[in-house]
Amino acid sequence: MNFSLIRRDQARPTQSLCLLGASGSVGGTTIRYLRRVPDIRLESVSVHSSLEKLQQLLHEFQPPLACISHEDAFDYGIEGLMADFPSVRFFRGADGLVEMVRESQADTVLTAVVGACGIRATVAGIESGKKIALANKETLVTAGPAIQAHSAFASNSTSTACIVPVDSEHNSLFQLLEGQNLSHVHRIVLTASGGPFRDWTGEQIQRARREEVLNHPTWTMGPKITVDSAGMINKGLELIEARFLFSCEADQLDVRIHRNSIVHSMIQLRDGSFHLSCSHPDMIFPVAHTLHYPDSVPEPHREMSFPESWPALSFEMVDERFPGYALCRSAMAMGGTAPAILNAANEVAVDAFLKDRISFSQIPETIDGALQSTEIHQTTDLEELISADEKTRSDLMQKLGALSARE
Numbered sequence: 001m002n003f004s005l006i007r008r009d010q011a012r013p014t015q016s017l018c019l020l021g022a023s024g025s026v027g028g029t030t031i032r033y034l035r036r037v038p039d040i041r042l043e044s045v046s047v048h049s050s051l052e053k054l055q056q057l058l059h060e061f062q063p064p065l066a067c068i069s070h071e072d073a074f075d076y077g078i079e080g081l082m083a084d085f086p087s088v089r090f091f092r093g094a095d096g097l098v099e100m101v102r103e104s105q106a107d108t109v110l111t112a113v114v115g116a117c118g119i120r121a122t123v124a125g126i127e128s129g130k131k132i133a134l135a136n137k138e139t140l141v142t143a144g145p146a147i148q149a150h151s152a153f154a155s156n157s158t159s160t161a162c163i164v165p166v167d168s169e170h171n172s173l174f175q176l177l178e179g180q181n182l183s184h185v186h187r188i189v190l191t192a193s194g195g196p197f198r199d200w201t202g203e204q205i206q207r208a209r210r211e212e213v214l215n216h217p218t219w220t221m222g223p224k225i226t227v228d229s230a231g232m233i234n235k236g237l238e239l240i241e242a243r244f245l246f247s248c249e250a251d252q253l254d255v256r257i258h259r260n261s262i263v264h265s266m267i268q269l270r271d272g273s274f275h276l277s278c279s280h281p282d283m284i285f286p287v288a289h290t291l292h293y294p295d296s297v298p299e300p301h302r303e304m305s306f307p308e309s310w311p312a313l314s315f316e317m318v319d320e321r322f323p324g325y326a327l328c329r330s331a332m333a334m335g336g337t338a339p340a341i342l343n344a345a346n347e348v349a350v351d352a353f354l355k356d357r358i359s360f361s362q363i364p365e366t367i368d369g370a371l372q373s374t375e376i377h378q379t380t381d382l383e384e385l386i387s388a389d390e391k392t393r394s395d396l397m398q399k400l401g402a403l404s405a406r407e
């Protein structure tokens with residue numbers, strides 16, 4: 001276990017921020033926090049197609065750089081935006097996102113885009129020596145081996161790049177692990193709320209409808225991660241993210257369902273003791289921690305009494321009602337291109353589910369089919385990992401397209 005990606009010695013408190021995915025749930029939490037800390041300047045922003053949101057942000061924060069990563073949305077909105085904001089430099093499409101990160105003078109990139117579309121922008125941030133505040137877990141799931149092997153993270157590197165996790169479990173784990181001798185850590189446990197189906201039978205879960213899947217009991221998040229959470233695939237993706245972030249062994253990682261989402265993670269030391277990290281379930285905690293790190297957050301986020309207002313803590317095992325979770329564990333064990341294939345298949349399947357083209361139970365079936373039918377390569381090459389992602393997507397989009405055409 002080590003902090004080679006985090007590189008604590010390189011981290012500096014954020015003064016200017018490039019925010020990717022500013023119109024989403026994590027993006028919105030970040031904006032909410034920036035309103036409280038005017039010392040941190042919003043230097044660049046991206047949205048995919050939320051033009052109205054972008055307009056509001058340009059009015060309020062006046063960043064000099066902005067990207068619309070959806071090309072049609074860019075073409076539709078750019079004339080009006082350029083007339084309203086003549087001093088802003090606009091970037092177009094997925095390539096524009098990468099270019100904006102490279103050209104940005106910000107010291108930190110907060111990656112809050114959803115999906116593997118975040119990979120190249122994250123790598124651009126690493127290559128520009130920036131602090132990466134990483135919310136976009138799909139980047140590490142898909143490209144983890146290449147990012148781990150990136151020269152910026154070699155022990156003799158002079159790069160100023162570092163990665164500080166924003167995902168709440170990983171952020172809390174980082175805080176727990178920071179004070180420890182890492183060789184004394186026996187086990188890392190991520191908690192999961194269990195999602196809306198923690199008390200449903202396997203059969204009921206298989207028949208779950210879209211509105212039931214999107215009804216998360218504790219967290220308010222974007223639609224993709226909400227679907228992932230309902231099938232416990234989000235927790236499986238987080239295990240893979242943790243494996244790369246903390247360079248730990250797969251068998252050191254475990255998950256427990258914890259209904260209240262108060263404890264976000266725990267570690268067990270070799271002496272048998274457990275250390276827990278707790279906070280109210282609000283992404284403002286990890287976002288603020290990441291931005292200020294290595295300084296501490298200057299003000300409390302909210303008053304919390306302890307222990308009167310806290311419920312009894314319970315922890316349950318994840319069981320076979322959630323086949324997607326087991327698939328994530330097995331892709332993690334296979335390594336190489338397997339997590340990239342799993343993630344791409346999941347993204348395509350979740351999108352198809354959200355469009356009512358497949359059922360909830362077909363999400364893990366689709367992932368399983370993709371893993372079974374594809375040869376896994378052990379590689380740390382970024383392009384090979386990205387092409388495993390792209391091939392899986394195009395194969396599945398054809399397959400699912402044909403499926404819905406027959407129906």
Ligand SMILES: NC(=O)c1ccc[n+]([C@@H]2O[C@H](COP(=O)([O-])OP(=O)(O)OC[C@H]3O[C@@H](n4cnc5c(N)ncnc54)[C@H](OP(=O)(O)O)[C@@H]3O)[C@@H](O)[C@H]2O)c1
Pocket residue numbers: 020021022023024025026027046047048049050051069111112113114115117135136137138166167168219220221222223224225283
């Ligand atoms: N939400 C949470 O509490 C939470 C917690 C931990 C980790 N995360 C992780 O953080 C990431 C973002 O999650 P979220 O819940 O904030 O998602 P979200 O609400 O769906 O927001 C996604 C953001 O990404 C943009 N986007 C969508 N497709 C894109 C593409 N192809 N290229 C570039 N940008 C694109 C969206 O722009 P438009 O609005 O214009 O479409 C939006 O700004 C995910 O990786 C998730 O797993 C989320």
